[in-house]
Amino acid sequence: AKDMGTDLEEILISEDEMQARLSELAAQIDKDYQGKRPIVVGVLKGAVMVVADLLRKMHTETLMDWMAVSSYGSGTKSSGVVRILKDLDSDIQGRDVLIIEDIIDSGLTLSWLVTNLKARGAASVQIAAALRKKEAMKADLDVRYVGFDIPNKFVVGYGLDFAERYRNLPFVATLAPHVYQ
Numbered sequence: 327a328k329d330m331g332t333d334l335e336e337i338l339i340s341e342d343e344m345q346a347r348l349s350e351l352a353a354q355i356d357k358d359y360q361g362k363r364p365i366v367v368g369v370l371k372g373a374v375m376v377v378a379d380l381l382r383k384m385h386t387e388t389l390m391d392w393m394a395v396s397s398y399g400s401g402t403k404s405s406g407v408v409r410i411l412k413d414l415d416s417d418i419q420g421r422d423v424l425i426i427e428d429i430i431d432s433g434l435t436l437s438w439l440v441t442n443l444k445a446r447g448a449a450s451v452q453i454a455a456a457l458r459k460k461e462a463m464k465a466d467l468d469v470r471y472v473g474f475d476i477p478n479k480f481v482v483g484y485g486l487d488f489a490e491r492y493r494n495l496p497f498v499a500t501l502a503p504h505v506y507q
């Protein structure tokens with residue numbers, strides 16, 4: 327098992343809790359997509375762990391694709407303007423699309439992505455996210471599958487990074503303030 331070290335404060339979601347919840351979501355997704363062959367769009371890099379674990383728990387036949395996006399400006403996510411760093415390999419016209427994210431924070435990345443993918447003629451676009459911050463902007467974001475609603479704290483692990491670190495932790499933990507202050 328990976329050590330908590332001194333940089334992490336508290337485990338919010340253990341590896342077992344995450345895996346158990348993903349199993350529930352996988353069953354729900356299988357039910358909803360019966361007879362369909364959705365294109366799963368993982369949002370790099372954070373969603374790598376969720377895509378890998380969720381798809382292995384699902385029985386639905388999927389096509390796995392990836393996008394990498396970045397907010398315009400210097401770390402200002404609030405703009406909501408997104409730049410595509412890596413686009414999909416597949417044509418999603420007429421296809422059912424399931425976007426997979428590690429976390430919904432402001433929701434601006436996903437808001438933009440949903441609009442973008444719908445504009446390509448997807449038959450449907452749904453969202454599955456392992457985590458959602460309670461204060462997340464949900465107004466115009468309809469999230470079909472959510473693992474856990476979490477408090478508005480700096481969290482790392484299970485794909486989530488702080489300056490590219492901690493992504494490989496199998497659990498979700500809060501970062502000790504001394505690390506980012």
Ligand code: PRP
Pocket residue numbers: 369370371372373396403427428429430431432433434435436486487
């Ligand atoms: C993080 C996270 C989501 C997004 C959520 O990605 O993985 O994709 O931010 O933020 P929002 O809801 O406020 O838009 P990040 O841009 O850090 O890239 P990464 O996945 O490569 O870490």
Ligand code: MN
Pocket residue numbers: 369370371372373
């Ligand atoms: Mn991300």
Ligand code: MG
Pocket residue numbers: 372486487
């Ligand atoms: Mg990040």
